[in-house]
Amino acid sequence: MKYNSPRKKYNNIYIKSLMLLFLFFIFGVMILNVIVPDKKFSAQENRNLKSKPKFSVDNLLYNKFTSKYETYIADQFILRNFWINVKSRSEIISGKKENNDVYLGKDKYLIAKFKKPDEESFDEKLKAVNDFSNENKKVTKYIMLVPNKIKVLEDKLPKYAPVENQLEYINKFYSGLDKSVKTINVYDTLNKNKNKYLYYKNDHHWTTQGAYYAYLEFCKSSGLTPKDANDYDIKKVSNKFYGTLYSKAGVTNVDSDIINVYSPKKHEDLLVNYVEEKKKSSSLYNSSSLNTKDKYSTFLDGNHPLIKISTMSDSSKKLLVIKDSYANCFIPFLTSHFNDIIVVDLRYYSDDIPTLIKDYNITDVLMLYNTNTFFEDESILNISDYE
């Protein structure tokens, strides 16, 4: 049979080449995995990579040795970042518009999803803030819930992406608050200026410019006279910022972000005291952060339980800021308006707030959060002595 033997011959080529490629792939990968030393840290994911778990009979039976070993292999797999990027690239090719709860928006904006709060949690937080307000009647209280990209830049979302309306939840929360708490609406001003660079593309934070617009709204609400943008030198401190959402979404086709610092033209002396770490600094910024992955922590050196900022301001007002990381690039705008600024992060600070208010003679309290963190995180409940 003449046609059989060329068929067999080509079938043979197929079989042999498949086997060769397969074995080459498997052994190549295995050998490389063994040779190349383990990595400790993944910059892209911003976490430590698992190291080899120790083998012992105990570990085998009770300490999930086998699943730890699997994680170890996956974490230390050769060219791990390459593989992760292959996956995200192929997903983008297939039309997928999100990864890991992050939408891949237009103009390469990465937009984190908003999870709507459940009723119970929502009401608990409302009660916590209202209780706080009742327990501290002598201070002037402000609250600023900053909407995230998912609301302000909703035009950049993938078409038809199903999203909850963050603004609705912000307004609902505001309307449930005690009348003595002044609610600050920053949505309108951010929305009006949304074509400007108000949020980082690859990070969940707002830019310093976004914070500046919010600062203007804060001044309106508190009766302070804001400094004009021309009173500042806008310094570009980094143009290679790849933030949290870059890590989370695992995509590589992004534009790097630019971090600007608004430095007042008229020099201000100040003292920044990181109380629990017993460290002092004369600057609101930590420039060494700019050499790490987490460049946003250049603002106030990231999150600390308690920071005391003493300024040269003539004002007799002392401000307490209860906040998340959004406040870090906002606070520098306030240094000329308050004599002391006490900054508290409820995720780390464990003592109670009324004592703090008394000890530092606080006159004004500002609660500043971005909406996603505010509704997802439970630490705001520590604001009052609530059982």
Add this chain to the structure above:
Amino acid sequence: MSLIFYGWGEPIYISLMIFSIIFNYISTLFIHKYKKRKKLSKKIFIITLVTDLGMLAFFKYFGFIINNINTLFGLNIYFEKLALPLGISFYTFQIISYVVDVYLNKVKVQKNIIDFGAYVTMFPQLVAGPIVQYNDISLQLKNRKENINQFSEGIDRFILGLGKKVLIANNIGLVWTIIKTTEVANLSVISAWIGIIAFTLQIYFDFSGYSDMAIGLGKMFGFKFIENFNYPYISKSVTEFWRRWHISLGNWFREYLYIPLGGNRVCLIKQFRNLFVVWFITGLWHGASWNFIFWGLYFGFFIVCEKFFWGKRLSRLPKCISNLYTMIIVIVGWVFFDSNKLSDALNYIKVMFGVSGNAFIDNAAKYYFYSNFILFVIAILCATPIIYNFHKKIKSHFNARGAIAMAFVRIFILFLSTSYLINQSFSPFLYFKF
């Protein structure tokens, strides 16, 4: 080696498996030894069966049984949830098929405990099938030749299975996960269909992917396992569907349950009873919960109807219509399969058929559709023999370049699957939560 693979998942249950092997090995030796003494041999056989099924019932159905007792008698017996030993449903059935075949003298008892152990623990299909009956491979256990052709075919098959599971099943499953967690009140009709079709594809590619990997690995070691799936979603009737879906299970139930009960060679009432029992148990085998039993009986109902009422008329309809009929039944069936409560399933189905007052289409539906369109197309194509036939055509016009190209395609699938597998440990530290 198989024991290492099995023990990898959950080391403690390896002792259960070893006990099972030793116990059944000894009992079958006794059954064989006393086969002249019918009564004794029958007693041993029954004790063995009861023990094997008892172990399965204990580990898998204990909680289910207690829950039902509690509900029926208003009691509140507390029990600790037992972890399910990996693959117990599969290897128990394999052991039972062996024990029964020894008793009925269909196969020679395996006197070598290592070989018997190898049969039970054969790791390629231990975890997810196909259920291999002993008489199918008893010869192969001793006389098999591993050769390059088979090895390479095994690789080929394994890679296809891996791709099915990692590239298609896992990803299309994400769509179902999202839609499943949407509140029923906010679900549009189209979204509901997109969701359950995603699950329909997911479970097929998941299950057949594992089967392919098992068959492929088996081939690499020289074993020929029977096919477990034969493009079930092109079926033109529910009866045909169950001849193409999870074939090894269907065979097992036919061989060891339906035919011993009399099959269809008995009076009509008994036939109904037989079918009822088989489909009840089929459902129960899939899971220890009433929704699985309902799912089994649901199919039993349609099979009975096709057998006695409309089977002939169905076969005269054009292929697309009968395929559509089958698929709607199968897809609705999956809603029952993957719901925790019967009421959840019914609510979902109500949305699907527009009787719950939900919108027909909404933005979410459009989003799910277009952002997963290519994935759906690939999945649906791969669920039909189209790709396979195309592949055969290429093979018949074989030339050297084509051969090497096909090999590269396989390696590409392996390459892509690796990247997806590694990504499963991709868990960026969400430091902004801290």
